[in-house]
Amino acid sequence: MSEQSDYFQLLQKNHGSQQGKHFWSGDRVTSAAAKLLNRKSLGEKLLDRILPLYEVSSELTKYSGLQSLYEGLNLLNPQYFRQDEVLRLLGKCHGLSNQQQKQLAGAVKVFLEIVNKTNLNPIQLNTLEILGLWWQIFPEKKPWDALKWLWQEGVAVPHSQSGFRSWWRFSQGSLPEKKSDEIFHPKKWVEICEQQTVFETAFEADRMAAVFSGEWRQAGSQGVCGDLPDCENCKLNTDCLWQTGQGNQEMMGIEEKIQRKKIKTEDVPELMKWLLSSNPEESNVLEGTVNKDAPLKGWNRERLKKLENLQPIGSKLIIRLEALRELCRNYSVEKLKPFQQFSSSRDIFIHFHQQLAKQKQEQFIIVLLDNKHRYLAEEDVTKGILNKSLVHPREVFASAIEHRAAALICVHNHPSGDPEPSQEDLRITERLVEVGKLVGIPVLDHVIVGGDEYTSFADRGLL
Numbered sequence: 001m002s003e004q005s006d007y008f009q010l011l012q013k014n015h016g017s018q019q020g021k022h023f024w025s026g027d028r029v030t031s032a033a034a035k036l037l038n039r040k041s042l043g044e045k046l047l048d049r050i051l052p053l054y055e056v057s058s059e060l061t062k063y064s065g066l067q068s069l070y071e072g073l074n075l076l077n078p079q080y081f082r083q084d085e086v087l088r089l090l091g092k093c094h095g096l097s098n099q100q101q102k103q104l105a106g107a108v109k110v111f112l113e114i115v116n117k118t119n120l121n122p123i124q125l126n127t128l129e130i131l132g133l134w135w136q137i138f139p140e141k142k143p144w145d146a147l148k149w150l151w152q153e154g155v156a157v158p159h160s161q162s163g164f165r166s167w168w169r170f171s172q173g174s175l176p177e178k179k180s181d182e183i184f185h186p187k188k189w190v191e192i193c194e195q196q197t198v199f200e201t202a203f204e205a206d207r208m209a210a211v212f213s214g215e216w217r218q219a220g221s222q223g224v225c226g227d228l229p230d231c232e233n234c235k236l237n238t239d240c241l242w243q244t245g246q247g248n249q250e251m252m253g254i255e256e257k258i259q260r261k262k263i264k265t266e267d268v269p270e271l272m273k274w275l276l277s278s279n280p281e282e283s284n285v286l287e288g289t290v291n292k293d294a295p296l297k298g299w300n301r302e303r304l305k306k307l308e309n310l311q312p313i314g315s316k317l318i319i320r321l322e323a324l325r326e327l328c329r330n331y332s333v334e335k336l337k338p339f340q341q342f343s344s345s346r347d348i349f350i351h352f353h354q355q356l357a358k359q360k361q362e363q364f365i366i367v368l369l370d371n372k373h374r375y376l377a378e379e380d381v382t383k384g385i386l387n388k389s390l391v392h393p394r395e396v397f398a399s400a401i402e403h404r405a406a407a408l409i410c411v412h413n414h415p416s417g418d419p420e421p422s423q424e425d426l427r428i429t430e431r432l433v434e435v436g437k438l439v440g441i442p443v444l445d446h447v448i449v450g451g452d453e454y455t456s457f458a459d460r461g462l463l
């Protein structure tokens with residue numbers, strides 16, 4: 001397949017020098033160095049690995065409950081064992097369901113078949129025929145785990161899922177995830193690595209793709225084709241289908257859109273579902289509630305309450321949704337820092353928006369500035385229904401004098417969400433401006449925050 005050769009050829013050409021830096025280019029990939037694996041140890045480690053995948057309780061161990069399975073696995077003769085022997089030793093285990101007994105009996109049978117066929121020689125253990133057997137032992141959707149485990153046990157087997165993803169982007173111009181499990185099965189990747197003609201072994205090809213995809217970041221190799229491909233700085237970009245083709249927007253899954261930076265407003269509900277749901281039950285709940293008519297902004301208390309009643313027991317869906325809202329709300333917030341120059345009423349609005357927009361009561365705050373109109377501090381003056389008697393000039397200016405402020409700005413909120421100044425607001429402001437002139441601390445502005453809007457007295461020429 002030409003596209004496969006191109007990918008590996010380009011990797012070798014541009015990144016070949018990195019190969020020698022990693023331990024995988026040493027003993028592990030040469031057949032001469034391969035040593036037979038220890039059956040007892042491998043069998044026990046296999047059981048340790050697959051029992052949680054079969055949902056066997058962690059209270060059952062090789063010392064209690066599963067003793068006969070662990071011991072029997074080592075004693076059974078791989079050439080002559082009988083299925084009823086396996087079932088008998090599983091029958092002696094306490095705490096396994098019928099289903100688990102059946103699954104484990106199948107796994108033991110396949111393991112013994114592998115032992116018989118390969119004598120646990122690592123070179124034979126990584127052939128496609130034998131890998132097919134390993135994949136039978138690991139339950140549904142865990143075939144990549146089988147490869148990773150084999151690699152940890154010393155078998156030089158191609159196992160880089162992200163390398164496969166990188167190859168797929170390069171040669172197919174899309175992501176494999178949206179295809180069926182059958183296509184994204186590691187079998188396909190092992191075949192690709194075996195068919196390439198650039199590297200000596202399939203394992204070497206896989207390791208190079210792993211480095212390229214960023215899997216060896218901790219070892220000092222910065223990959224470029226990881227979760228967020230850095231196509232601009234990739235030396236393969238002129239040949240890469242992902243980069244040269246635009247991709248079909250209609251067909252793109254949400255993950256592909258994120259990676260290609262193609263998220264549009266209409267994708268937000270889909271993005272929320274992707275971000276929030278980690279299991280099918282939660283996805284189902286979101287399916288009916290997150291849609292284009294329910295933008296993030298519209299997730300008010302009432303709506304959240306409804307979702308709370310629908311979310312699966314123990315789910316944190318609603319809290320995660322609230323967290324997402326808070327993140328978005330705070331994304332552009334840049335708080336004024338001491339001695340930062342105030343340049344417009346908008347700065348004040350941005351600074352106070354999050355704090356005041358959700359307040360149920362009116363709150364009156366003053367921002368104190370130095371003689372260059374730089375931010376010095378802010379002080380709460382009062383909270384509650386505002387009227388002339390509650391916002392007293394004495395308190396406003398006492399604080400300003402204490403901070404040696406040269407000017408001040410008043411800020412308050414309207415819980416109704418309407419930022420239009422009331423008659424009372426106009427009267428209070430007039431009074432404060434008068435006193436400010438008398439004490440030599442001018443009131444530069446009065447900003448009213450109402451929901452996501454604001455009014456500035458200075459901008460409107462009301463001062």
Ligand code: SF4
Binds near residue numbers: 236
């Ligand atoms: S151009 Fe982008 S997608 Fe293609 S191989 Fe390079 S990093 Fe990966």
